[in-house]
Amino acid sequence: MTYALVDCNSFYASCERVFRPDLKDRPIVVLSNNDGCVVALSKEAKKVGIKMCEPWFKIKDSFTRQGGVAFSSNYELYADISARVMQTLEYSAPRIEIYSIDEAFLDLSGVSSCTELEQFGRECQEKVKCWTGMPVRVGIGPTKTLAKAASYGAKKYLATGGVVDLSKKERQRKLMSIMPIEEIWGVGSRLKQHLNKMGITTALELADTDTKLIRRRFSIVLERTVMELRGYPCIGLEEHPSTKKEIVVSRTFGKKVTTLESINEAVSDYAARAAEKLRRENQYCRVVSVFARTNPFRLQDQQYSNILSCKLNLPTNDTRDILQVTKMLSRKVYKSGYNFIKAGVMLSDFYDKGVYQSDFFIPDSRRPKSEKLMKTIDKINATSENRVTFAAQGVRKPWSMHRHFQSPKYTTNWDELLVVS
DNA sequence: TCTGGGGTCCTAGGACCC
DNA sequence: TCTGGGGTCCTAGGACCC
Numbered sequence: 001m002t003y004a005l006v007d008c009n010s011f012y013a014s015c016e017r018v019f020r021p022d023l024k025d026r027p028i029v030v031l032s033n034n035d036g037c038v039v040a041l042s043k044e045a046k047k048v049g050i051k052m053c054e055p056w057f058k059i060k061d062s063f064t065r066q067g068g069v070a071f072s073s074n075y076e077l078y079a080d081i082s083a084r085v086m087q088t089l090e091y092s093a094p095r096i097e098i099y100s101i102d103e104a105f106l107d108l109s110g111v112s113s114c115t116e117l118e119q120f121g122r123e124c125q126e127k128v129k130c131w132t133g134m135p136v137r138v139g140i141g142p143t144k145t146l147a148k149a150a151s152y153g154a155k156k157y158l159a160t161g162g163v164v165d166l167s168k169k170e171r172q173r174k175l176m177s178i179m180p181i182e183e184i185w186g187v188g189s190r191l192k193q194h195l196n197k198m199g200i201t202t203a204l205e206l207a208d209t210d211t212k213l214i215r216r217r218f219s220i221v222l223e224r225t226v227m228e229l230r231g232y233p234c235i236g237l238e239e240h241p242s243t244k245k246e247i248v249v250s251r252t253f254g255k256k257v258t259t260l261e262s263i264n265e266a267v268s269d270y271a272a273r274a275a276e277k278l279r280r281e282n283q284y285c286r287v288v289s290v291f292a293r294t295n296p297f298r299l300q301d302q303q304y305s306n307i308l309s310c311k312l313n314l315p316t317n318d319t320r321d322i323l324q325v326t327k328m329l330s331r332k333v334y335k336s337g338y339n340f341i342k343a344g345v346m347l348s349d350f351y352d353k354g355v356y357q358s359d360f361f362i363p364d365s366r367r368p369k370s371e372k373l374m375k376t377i378d379k380i381n382a383t384s385e386n387r388v389t390f391a392a393q394g395v396r397k398p399w400s401m402h403r404h405f406q407s408p409k410y411t412t413n414w415d416e417l418l419v420v421s
Numbered sequence: 422t423c424t425g426g427g428g429t430c431c432t433a434g435g436a437c438c439c
Numbered sequence: 440t441c442t443g444g445g446g447t448c449c450t451a452g453g454a455c456c457c
Contacts, residue, residue, distance in 0.1 A: 032425035039425065057423040073425090100457045188455050219431060221455080248427055255422095297424055344426090401425095 001233045002108040002117070002167065005139045005147040006089055006124060009155075009162075011102035012040035015081045016071050018133040019410045019418050027068040031056050034252055034401045035072055072403030080411045084132045092124050097237045105144055107237050112167075121163035137162035144235045145228035146172060148185040149203065169231070176203035176229065186225045191218070203229060243350065244281055249274040250344025253399040256295065257340045263292060264330050265394035270345040271326040272393055275319040276381070278347055279374055284315035287349040288322055290329035295341035304338045307346075315351040318370040319377070322347070323392055385413075 008014060012030040017023050027045035029038045037055045048066045050059060056070065063070070082101045089096050093106035111120055121138035128136050139150030140163075150164040153175045157164075166172045182192040184203050194217075200206050207229035215223045224234040249270040257263060267290055278285055293305035308329045316322065326345055333343075381387045408416035 034423085034425080037424050053424085055424040060423095103457080186455065190454060219454090221431065244428080246428075250426065252425065295424090342425095 001142055002112045003141060003144050003147040003237070004093070004106040004108050004117075004121065004124070005099075005144070005151045006104050006106060006128070006136050007139070007151045007155075008085065008102040009135045009137060010040055010042050011082075011134075012071075012073065012078055013042040013045070014134055015074075015078050016407055017042075018081060020407075023069060027063070027066065028071070029056075029063065029068065030071045030073055031405070032073060033403070034254055035070075035404055036252065039073065070405050072406040074407050074409065076409045076412045077407065081132060081134060085128055085134050085136070088128050088131045089124070092127065095237055095239055097239055098241070105147065105237055108140065117167060118163055118165045121165065122161070125162060135162075139164050139166070141166035141172070142231045143228040143233045144237075145185050145225055146231065149175060149179060149183075149229075152179065152183050172229075172231065173204060176207055179203040181206055184225065184229070186221065191222065194218070243283060245350065246346060246348040247274050247277045247281070247285075248344060248346045249277070250291070250342060251401055252342045253340070254402045255399070257343075257399050258336075258338070260331065260334045260336070262399050263334050263340060263343055264327060265392065265397065266343050266399050267292075267326050267330040267345060268323055268390065268392035269394060269397070270343070271322050272319050272390055274345045274347050275317060275322045275374075276378060278317045278350075279378060281350075282353065283350040284317045284353060285322075285347040285350050286312050286315045287347070288312065288325045288329065289346040289348070290326050290333050290343070291346070292330070292333050292340050292343040294338050298339065298341075301339050302337070304335055306333045306335075308333050309346075311349070313365060315349075316366075316370075318367055318374060319390060320367065320370075323390060327392065 013028040016028055016030065025044060027048050027050070028042040029045050029050060030040040031037065032039045035056050037053050038050060038059070039052070041050050041052065045068060048063070048068065050063060050068075078101060086096070086098050086104060089104050089106060093108060094110060095107040097105040099105055108117065108120065111117070117140050121140060124138055125136055128134055137151055137154040139147045139152070139154055141147040141150050146166050150166040153164040154160050154162045164175070166175065179202060181187050181195055181201060181203055182189065184206065187195070195201075195206065200209060206226060209226060211223050211226050214226055227234050251266070251270065253266065257266070287309055289307055289309040291305070291307035294301055294303050296303060310325050310329055312321070312325065330343070377388050408418075410416060410418050
């Protein structure tokens, strides 16, 4: 097998630059919802000492003083640029797996016999840059884990020009010998701690550890990682996204919330969005959960957190059914006297249409014409700015998040197109 | 004053069944 | 005096990913 991992450089920050060439070489950060903390940063921002996940309020002053520019997240823009990048990659390889918003695995098994792989990587880079404006790097290897490692090398060492080919055993071992284990795909901070205690600190040391020992001390997951590092593919390409097993919609509030009415409104709003996502998956859910919690950073506040679930008689994807349940649950989750900062809705236990065992003794509670109504609502909401919503979702939404530095939706909204004068 | 959101997989242990 | 064996399902918790 030969895999390539194509990875966008500082994806969100680069998206902001696509339509703002004046920001070339400026430090850029992109902030999470509510402009809370840094979720993406350009290499110039890294250079002035900004770290991932830092709270914006702590770095705001010094960052702007150093010429930095901050953006609130603009998911419409990022999703659209991502789609363009993925489409470009589909022209480059016969089979691709879209792994996340900014990464894709390519199957290069056929390519390797007719083109030099490193050359392929550079051409791919150029094509994506030319067609979409997005800078990417390319890591190539016989397994997905090694392709990921190659991509790490391409990021870390500038001399590579953003393309690393690990087809050859010697190159694999050379890179792994200077690669810390926590940079390996599948090794996080906990495993790093455990492995360090066993004296394993580099990727190469892990690759050379006995797999039986790894299986016994850890799990089959890490055993697979070891095999992949040795060049034996254990993780295949997944071309078609499998149906989801759960759907979560949750948000931190723009300001603290204390009343049941506000919690209810927010939870109803999230429920409607979750139901919409569920229908997009063509699924029906049987379990609905609601959670809410206070702000753990406010040490002066009394803390509280709770989650409650309800199993329905029949699977549904009708927003009205889900709203009914979430309202009941949020009443139970809510407690007066607390400052709530976040709430959410979770849907799980999914079924395909018509696939479930109904109960002889429970009357059929399905609503007539549900499917047609939901389809119509989804259609209107997909094409119009004036969304159809349920009264429970609220109108003014004082609890909703704020985003002060959002860029225009250059590619997805007629009113926000780039104007050249 | 201000600290994100959305997912997956694996394992161990308990309940329960025959 | 002596108290089995094999299996499934569910849940909570832990770990990881972007």
